[in-house]
Amino acid sequence: xxxxxxxxxxxxxxxxxxxxxxxxxxxxxxxxxxxxxxxxxxxxxxxxxxxxxxxxxxxxxxxxxxxxxxxxxxxxxxxxxxxxxxxxxxxxxxxxxxxxxxxxxxxxxxxxxxxxxxxxxxxxxxxxxxxxxxxxxxxxxxxxxxxxxxxxxxxxxxxxxxxxxxxxxxxxxxxxxxxxxxxxxxxxxxxxxxxxxxxxxxxxxxxxxxxxxxxxxxxxxxxxxxxxxxxxxxxxxxxxxxxxxxxxxxxxxxxxxxxxxxxxxxxxxxxxxxxxxxxxxxxxxxxxxxxxxxxxxxxxxxxxxxxxxxxxxxxxxxxxxxxxxxxxxxxxxxxxxxxxxxxxxxxxxxxxxxxxxxxxxxxxxxxxxxxxxxxxxxxxxxxxxxxxxxxxxxxxxxxxxxxxxxxxxxxxxxxxxxxxxxxxxxxxxxxxxxxxxxxxxxxxxxxxxxxxxxxxxxxxxxxxxxxxxxxxxxxxxxxxxxxxxxxxxxxxxxxxxxxxxxxxxxxxxxxxxxxxxxxxxxxxxxxxxxxxxxxxxxxxxxxxxxxxxxxxxxxxxxxxxxxxxxxxxxxxxxxxxxxxxxxxxxxxxxxxxxxxxxxxxxxxxxxxxxxxxxxxxxxxxxxxxxxxxxxxxxxxxxxxxxxxxxxxxxxxxxxxxxxxxxxxxxxxxxxxxxxxxxxxxxxxxxxxxxxxxxxxxxxxxxxxxxxxxxxxxxxxxxxxxxxxxxxxxxxxxxxxxxxxxxxxxxxxxxxxxxxxxxxxxxxxxxxxxxxxxxxxxxxxxxxxxxxxxxxxxxxxxxxxxxxxxxxxxxxxxxxxxxxxxxxxxxxxxxxxxxxxxxxxx
Numbered sequence: 001x002x003x004x005x006x007x008x009x010x011x012x013x014x015x016x017x018x019x020x021x022x023x024x025x026x027x028x029x030x031x032x033x034x035x036x037x038x039x040x041x042x043x044x045x046x047x048x049x050x051x052x053x054x055x056x057x058x059x060x061x062x063x064x065x066x067x068x069x070x071x072x073x074x075x076x077x078x079x080x081x082x083x084x085x086x087x088x089x090x091x092x093x094x095x096x097x098x099x100x101x102x103x104x105x106x107x108x109x110x111x112x113x114x115x116x117x118x119x120x121x122x123x124x125x126x127x128x129x130x131x132x133x134x135x136x137x138x139x140x141x142x143x144x145x146x147x148x149x150x151x152x153x154x155x156x157x158x159x160x161x162x163x164x165x166x167x168x169x170x171x172x173x174x175x176x177x178x179x180x181x182x183x184x185x186x187x188x189x190x191x192x193x194x195x196x197x198x199x200x201x202x203x204x205x206x207x208x209x210x211x212x213x214x215x216x217x218x219x220x221x222x223x224x225x226x227x228x229x230x231x232x233x234x235x236x237x238x239x240x241x242x243x244x245x246x247x248x249x250x251x252x253x254x255x256x257x258x259x260x261x262x263x264x265x266x267x268x269x270x271x272x273x274x275x276x277x278x279x280x281x282x283x284x285x286x287x288x289x290x291x292x293x294x295x296x297x298x299x300x301x302x303x304x305x306x307x308x309x310x311x312x313x314x315x316x317x318x319x320x321x322x323x324x325x326x327x328x329x330x331x332x333x334x335x336x337x338x339x340x341x342x343x344x345x346x347x348x349x350x351x352x353x354x355x356x357x358x359x360x361x362x363x364x365x366x367x368x369x370x371x372x373x374x375x376x377x378x379x380x381x382x383x384x385x386x387x388x389x390x391x392x393x394x395x396x397x398x399x400x401x402x403x404x405x406x407x408x409x410x411x412x413x414x415x416x417x418x419x420x421x422x423x424x425x426x427x428x429x430x431x432x433x434x435x436x437x438x439x440x441x442x443x444x445x446x447x448x449x450x451x452x453x454x455x456x457x458x459x460x461x462x463x464x465x466x467x468x469x470x471x472x473x474x475x476x477x478x479x480x481x482x483x484x485x486x487x488x489x490x491x492x493x494x495x496x497x498x499x500x501x502x503x504x505x506x507x508x509x510x511x512x513x514x515x516x517x518x519x520x521x522x523x524x525x526x527x528x529x530x531x532x533x534x535x536x537x538x539x540x541x542x543x544x545x546x547x548x549x550x551x552x553x554x555x556x557x558x559x560x561x562x563x564x565x566x567x568x569x570x571x572x573x574x575x576x577x578x579x580x581x582x583x584x585x586x587x588x589x590x591x592x593x594x595x596x597x598x599x600x601x602x603x604x605x606x607x608x609x610x611x612x613x614x615x616x617x618x619x620x621x622x623x624x625x626x627x628x629x630x631x632x633x634x635x636x637x638x639x640x641x642x643x644x645x646x647x648x649x650x651x652x653x654x655x656x657x658x659x660x661x662x663x664x665x666x667x668x669x670x671x672x673x674x675x676x677x678x679x680x681x682x683x684x685x686x687x688x689x690x691x692x693x694x695x696x697x698x699x700x701x702x703x704x705x706x707x708x709x710x711x712x713x714x715x716x717x718x719x720x721x722x723x724x725x726x727x728x729x730x731x732x733x734x735x736x737x738x739x740x741x742x743x744x745x746x747x748x749x750x751x752x753x754x755x756x757x758x759x760x761x762x763x764x765x766x767x768x769x770x771x772x773x774x775x776x777x778x779x780x781x782x783x784x785x786x787x788x789x790x791x792x793x794x795x796x797x798x799x800x801x802x803x804x805x806x807x808x809x810x811x812x813x814x815x816x817x818x819x820x821x822x823x824x825x826x827x828x829x830x831x832x833x834x835x836x837x838x839x840x841x
Contacts, residue, residue, distance in 0.1 A: 040084075040086040040087045041083050041087070043083070043170075043173060043174060043216065043219045043220075044170075046216045047169050047173065047182075047212070047216060048076045048079040048080070049208070049212035049215055050169065050186050050209055050212020051075050051162055051165055051166050051169065051189065051212065052072055052076070052162075052208070053205065053208025053211060053212045054186050054190050054205060054208065054209035054212070055068070055162060055205075056204050057189070057190055057192075057193040057194075057202055057206065058158065058193055058205075059202070060202070062148055062150045062155075062158075063148060063150060064150065067150035067154075067155045067158065070155055071158065071159055071162060073106060073110060074103070074106050074159040074160075075163065077102055077103075078099050078102050078103050078163045078167065079166050079170065081098060081101075082098060082102070085099075086174070093805060093808065095175075097809075099166070099167045103160070103163040104122065106120075107156065107159060107160060108120050108121065108122050108126060111155075111156050111159075112125075112126045112129055112130070115129045130156075132153075133153040136153030136154070137151075137154045137156065137157040138153075162189070165185045165186075165188060168182075168185045169182045169216070172184070179219075180217065182213075182216055190205065190209060193205065249654050301365060301366040301367070301556055303315065303361065303362070303363050303372060303535075303554065303556070304361075304364070304552055305359055305362070305535070305552070305554075306359070306360045306541065306542035306550040306552045307357060307374070307553070308357060308358050308359075308547055308550055309355075309374070310355075311534065312535055312537075313357070313374040313414070314375070314529075314532065314534060314561070314563070314583070315361075315372040315531045315535075315555060316372065316373060316374065316395075316530075316531040317371070317372045317395070317531040318395045319390075319393035319527050319529050321393065321435060321436055321528070336390070337391075338388060338389055339399070340387070340388075341380035341381075341387050341389055342381065343378075343379055344377055344378050344379060344389055345391065346377070346412075347376075347572070348413060348415060348572045353415070354413045354414065354415050354416070355413070355415075356411065356412070357374060358409060358410070358411055358412075358547060359373070359410045360407075360409045360544055361373070361406075361408055362406075362407050363404065363405065364405065366404065367402050367403060368403045369397050370397050371387065371396040371397070371398070371408075372531055372532065373396060374410055374414070375394065375412065375414075376394055376414075377389075377394055377396070377411070378411050378412060378413055379410075379411040380396060380408055380409070380410050380411075381411075382406075382409055383406055383408045384401065384406065385399070385400055385401025386398070386400050387399060387401070393527070409544070415571075417571065417574060418588055419588050419589075421588075422568055422588060423460050423462045425461060425462060425570055427460060428461075428523050429567050430569060432525045432567055436567060437520060437525050439520040444497070446498050446501050447498060447501060447514075447517060447521070450471075450501055450518065451468070451517075451518035451521045452521075454518070455467050455518075455522050461566075464519070464522050465519060465589075466589065466591070468514075468519060469576050469577070469589060470591065472511050472514060472578035472580075473585075477504045477505065478580070479505075479580050479581045479582060480505045480506065481507050483506060496510070496513075497510070497514055497517060500513075500514060501514065507579070507582075508563070508579045508582055508583075511579040511580075512563050514578070515564040515576065519564065524567070526566050527573070528562055528564055529562065529575065530562050532559045532561055533561040533582060534584055535553035535559060536553060537552070537554075538552045538553065538554050561582060561583055563576065563577055563578075564576050564578065574588075659794050659795060659799065660793050662798050663795045666689075666692075666798070667689055667772070669685075670685035670686065670688060670689045671685070671686065671689065671772060672765065682768045683737075683743070683744040683768070684741060685768075686737055686741075686768035686769075687707070687738065687741035689772050690734065690737050690738075690775060691797075692797035693776055694710075694714050695795075695796050695800075696790075696791040696795040696797055697783050697791050698719055698783075698787060699719050699720075700796070708738060708742065710738075711734055711738040714734055715734055718782065719779055719782055719783065720734070721778050721781065721782040727778045727781070729774040729778070730774050730775050730777065733770075733774040733775045734775055737772075737775075779791075
């Protein structure tokens, strides 16, 4: 028999998934290398535009625009790198690996240049710095309110996530042939500002994302789809089914991924207070952007505590002492923090009488890396997890845990200060770190002149502090949560401080920041404490060993508060209360007021406990049993296990069904219509589907087998049943499919027999699909139950293809190693021969 040369066909999707064995023995011309053209570059530009455009909506989640430059460089680098590899016709798996490598290199170049090899290759120092950045990012997500300062950690995290989303959108638009579904990746970016920002995404971010998405769709429609990247067109049905499947998978991943991402309940980082989609904010922001918490209409993050103090104390969570002019921030001094809270040195210098206080705290759902405690703590007992404390500020911070569901007892010491004692403190203070004294360089003139005018004539540091507090608590100023938002100065930078002193209306952060900055301008060391104002009595009691029943108090997000602390030589850090109608003015800081120092806050009714019997102070710092105070259960918390369980089950179901879904998708692509330009283009993909069906039911084609021999062996096997009776249609379909393929491959090009059949629709896609259905029905009827189950859920044709794809990188490495080994061995033999010849001569 004479075999004609195999004709070039565009039905590339007909390649069998059974390992790529040759379908025929006929000699074939080398594949013509088709020109890639501009499609990868245009699609890369569209994807980068969509992702970078959607990222514009993050303005307002992050403060300013300094973060956007690294975002742009990351997004375009990853997108263009993958386009370049695709233009070089690299395999899809290597294109993805190349995109990941480019993401690592651009992040290294942008954030870790001094800690890497030649500026963009990660090193051991890169990993160390990465750990620092991730800790910083986790703390930012865990407790900050938007807009957050764009520190290196949070910007690195955003760039990494956006780079991965570029790879996801690229995979959906090109290899998976789902450009319409690629909008899910863009939507994932827009969800963040939609949830976090009061203004939602914003017109600019939405418009830019929409333009990029339309560019992706336009690119997929404009360029003719090749066999590897078939775009969604009218000829490609099933889009709704695939979109629904992708949406379900995205929902499952979203529910489960939060377990390991920063800012959720558990996993690598603790739960965040601003990005949790299932419950309201329950943390406290150490960066003192407290407006969102104070404006909360409900009391989230409830904390209960019982104390033997004469009055309910402030709960102090963290101290912010570093002020760069833009914002106050905590300096955690990781190198000097000490492990363990069983014994702490309060460092108080006061010569005043000290009152020892015991306070039992139940944090409930309050979540923060910092632990709320009365000042100044000497010991904290009953904590779970590892904790450390800062000797400079006495702030307590979790090492591998957070404050959620902690029940503990704080032993603290409270010096009994008097105005006379503070007035005798020498000035200027000595031995205080310069950090607490240094004012910013760009202090607005109104802040400087106000400080000079208010403190003029004050002879001592205490007198200056009292003058500043009196000025801020005067009738000129009003407490308002809305004025800063309406006036555009809701923050804590110097420009905000200037606006506050002009408008004379704000809330605790504005008053505390103003007093702290003006105190530094007058040479008084200052810092800001963040925590909770004295709480409200619950009416209940908590019994503690050796203390009896102590009155219980509660605080929540509406009690979040910031207040300044000023340093006096020989006394230590002293708290003041410049915010009108909030908190309690200490007795040593009152003028012409009752010793109780009651606040004038009409909205603080119930914040100050009524006069009750005073327990005797605790004489020693012995460990106290942890109370079992009742934590409230939230309806959202009851819903979380059900949501996680449903998400896990959905994800497992999708994973279990993935081989079947892949097999059905491949069958639909093969049978949906011919793509050939000559003859019947549906014959090769239909024949490839026949081979894979036979493989799934236990009759795989042999490497050295012709199509006719394979057809005969399949019809002779028990898998297809008897050639007559109910299985006759299956046998006839095998004969027809094989005949169509042989005519397509070996028929005369353009001749009467090339690619045509006797019936009017004999070689059409519809007829091929009907024949495949007949063969599949015959195979299913005659197969044993286990074989049918395997063919449906673990089809061998798909599993073999996946095994080959997974092992391909390893085989490539092995081939490279073998070539290298042979090259080295050959070089050694040649070198040895040269030396031998030299020796003989």
